[in-house]
Amino acid sequence: MDNVELFQRLGLAIAIGAAVGVERHWRERDEPEGARTAGIRTFTMFGMAGGVAGLLERSIGIASGYPGITLTGFLIAIATVMAIFEIREAIAEKSFSVTSVIAAILTFGLGALAVLGDMALASAGGAALIGILVSREFLHQAIRRLQWVELRSAVILLAMTFVLLPIIPEAPVGPFGGVSPKSIVLLVIMLASISFAGYVAVRLFGSERGDVLAGAIGGLVSSTATTVAFARRSRTEEAALTLGAGAISAGAVSLLRTALLIGTLAAPLLPALLAPLLAAASVLVVYALLLARRQQAAGPQAVPGNPFELAAVAKMALLLAAVAFLARAATQQFGGGGLIIASALSALADVDAATVTVAGLLPSIDVNLAAQAIGVAVVCNMAAKAVYAGIFGSLRFLLHLTAATVLSVGAGLIVWGLGVAA
Structure with a gap:
């Protein structure tokens, strides 16, 4: 490591300390001189101390046969001094907070990491530390507003994602490629996440905007799963209009995502499919916005009482997994012909599978046949979502989703026909 790189690393350590110091100093900017324990200068020196300790560790600590002794000595000294002054300040102000002490320790550690380890990781750690510090008011307010049912749902979702999912076997079970237990659990997590995201969005932005936003985000993952999740909510909630708008916006995003997939994986099909997909998506966007506006005119709706019910989500996931299995079995039976x-059939669960499959067959099949296959998959997927809405959703939800589907498919077919005629 040459001197230029050492200067860069030490400079990064100092910059991390200065950035943290700006946030710490800003919070106590109205305090008179000598009334704060540590501000911008002190935290800058904490970062610099970490960098200097790292340099000494490189040249002295490792060579002495006691690696880490230099860093440990510096850290103990800094933590002790900072803790003493924080205790004095806390007694004077009658407050209890260890944030500045922990921030000082982390600043020192990140400064040492900048010299001894990965500079990108040190930079990311510094950004994360500053983000945590500046979000104090937001986090405190969020905790004050947090309800037990929300915390419980979040814990369940995290447990399924990081505890249950890694230990579930991935190998498929059964004929025709079988069904992977991990894929079913992943589908449960996805449905629960969509429902939870919708709940959070409604809490933050209100039902007239929250459901539409959550639906659009869900459409990036799976418009089918989003539609099923919103349909189930429409049975127990009064906001059928905004839930319908959310499901319709998910369909619009799905169409745009399909166009992006085609442009990426099957560019020769884009001239034939881009205009119909954009026309169909535009109709869905307009319909969703009109529904949301109607709900806003009707007045605000109550926030749902539960982000998601695990039993109901699991049943929906099993149904979608069964549909996907039957579609895959039928696909293998029909073959390429x-x-x-x-x-x-594959679009009954998701249009992405059909898009990727057809794209993989190019250029061995005719371009017109490939475009027709994807077009049929898109129409069948939209029709399937209307059927799922009838199974899981309320009548009002079903009527709006069906109307939007008919108008959207009609617009797409008209544009398709005009393109063929031209």
Whole structure:
């Protein structure tokens, strides 16, 4: 490591300390001189101390046969001094907070990391530390507003994602490629996440905007799963209009995502499919916005009482997994000769599978046949979502989703026909 790099690393350590110091000093900017324990200068020196300790560790600590002794000595000294002054300040102000002490220790550690380790990791750690410090008011307010049912749902979702999912076997079970237990659990997590995101969005932005935003985000993952999740909510909640708007916005995002996939994986199909997809998506966007505006005119709706019910989510996931299995089995039975039928069947669960499959067959199949296969898959997926809405959702939800689907498909077919005629 040459001197230029050492200067860069030490400079990063000092910059991390200065950035943390700006936040710490800003919070106590109205205090008179000598009334704060540590501000911008002190935290800058904490970062510099970490960098200097790292340099000494490189040249002295490792060579002495006692690696880490230099860093440990510096850290103990800094933590002790900072703690003593924080205790004096806390007694004077009658407050209890260890944030500045921990921030000082982390600043020192990140300064040492900048010299001894990965500079990118040190930079990211510094940004994360500052982000945590500046978000104090937001986090405190969020905790004050947090309800037990929200905390419980979040814990369940985290447990399923980071505890249950890693230990579930991934190997598929059964004929025709089988069904992977991990894929079912992943589908449960996805449905629960969509429901939870919708709940949070409604809490933050109100039902007239929250459901539409949550639906659009869910459409990036799976418009089918989003539609099923919103349909279930429409049975127990009064906000059928905004839930319908959310499901419709998910469909619009799904169409745009399909166009992006085609442009990425099957560019020769884009001239034939781009205009119909954009026309269909535009109709859905307009319909969703009109529904949301109607709900806003009707007045605010109550926030749902539960982010998601695990039993109901699990049943929906099993149904979608069964549909996907039957579609895959039928696809294998029809083979390549029944591309249109196979695409239609696979789209009962998700249109992405059909898009990727058809794209993988190019250029061995005719471009027109490939475009027709994807077009049929898109229409069948939209029709399937209307059927799911009828199974899981309220009548009002079903009527709006069906109307939007018919108008959207009609607009897409008209544009398709005009393109063929031209």
